[in-house]
Amino acid sequence: MKGKHWPRLAVVLIALALVAAACGDSDDTTTTAAAAAATTTTAAATTTTGAAAATTTTEAMAEVPGLVEEGKLIVVTTGNFPPYTLINADTGDNEGYSIDLAQAVADRLGLEAEFPTVDFVAELEGLAQGLYDIADSGIWPNQARQEAGFVFSRPVTSTGIIAQVVAEMVDSEGFGDVTGKKIGGIQGSSQEKLVLDGEAEMGYDEYLGFAGAAEALIGLQQGRVDLLVFDTLVAGYTAVTNDEFGVAGPTIFPHPLSFTYQTGNEAKRDAIDVALNELLADGTVAALQIKWFGRCIPVPDDINQEAPYDTMASGC
């Protein structure tokens, strides 16, 4: 081959690489669930039955503004935070409370749901860049995130913080007394921030941040830390699925969880809140809570509502 062909070959190879990489990309990075046409018809006929919802879903369908892609609801999760979002080891599907709830919202609004998975940092960054409509991996709409400009839906459930421990330690006091203990957690999580901010009052010996829940569980299993600061529902899921782990002590810092939107997406949030209110009123949320949490969990009325929460989804 003559040397003058090399630049052309390089361009062709690079183009080939990028085009070939596109093949199967959506399959490998996202889980798509197409909304059935029948669902759209049902949704169109549905009217608001809950007291909180002000308009029909039919009206909301026409009014969901600012979607990233027309006709689609792109909900990004980590796929890494069971029972909110997890990858089924048999099917590879992205499942969980967050996924089912977002799917129910999409069905009700006649939209096709897409569930890409990324790391948590990239989840919020991608949301800020307008790549996704909603971020939803059990996100706490805390003050810092509200001040950062993220927009939050009405609460979709509530949770708290609890100590994840090895099974032999389930009778310990958990966060009732962590004096002299080594605490582990997930780097960058809200739970980590609370522990680090409360170091003086809590009197623990050391905090060790892990890259993710899987790494944190290895650390706990191997005795690197005495307990993990985990979301209550996540810790409960771990205890149920693996008898080497348990939970101990009280749940602290009860708080709501919400869908998270990009700054300026209030109108989109409001339209989707209509569907959420309907799902709370028609028993869908209650059914999903029982499916994924094994029981009904209070759903606060507002993201800034102070605990204790006593509002339950209809059907509980």
Next chain:
Amino acid sequence: MELDWGVVVRAFDLLLKGTWLTLILFFFSMLLGSVLGLILALMRMSRYRVARWLSLGYIWLFRGIPVLVILFFAFFVVGRELGLTPVQSGILGLGFSAAAYIAEIIRAGIISVDPGQFEASESLGMTKRHYMRKIIIPQSIRVIIPTYMSNSILVLKVTSVAVAIGIVELTGITRQLSNSTTRPIELFTAAAGIYVILTTVIIVAQEVLERRFALKT
């Protein structure tokens, strides 16, 4: 601690799917990195000062930035502007990062050839293109192969960083399954075994290439 290897059997298809994505990332980013690395190496040895400085600047910049940060830029800045998918952005980021190292590996191979051979080739009336192809590159290949292949192994393993931008390759699927099954030790051990198999293939390829290009005595 009781290990449950059944979880690896259950998740084996998903681990293979993640492995396939790892191989796609590796192959195309090495392809991009090698083509770009060769161009950069030749620019770095060019008689034109602008080409030398451009190449030096690229290599300085891309060796100075962590791969994770390059991937973030590739996905959230370049990828967004060009409408690239996560995998395309990943190949771009990994390939551009690898090119900086490959350029220096190729350059090291070329300058390892005795300068007298360049002069001898020119005195025989050979053009630069001719003596590079026939005299210099065949000799420099022997120096390039071990470091190039070691760098390939590093690129293979660094594909695991791509999970940060949503590419669920081998490490990514292992982390996700570790969380859903709460069996991280078993799944990470399986993933480590797969990486060892993949790197073994590269090491064997290195041996074959070294023998192919060895000096005949």
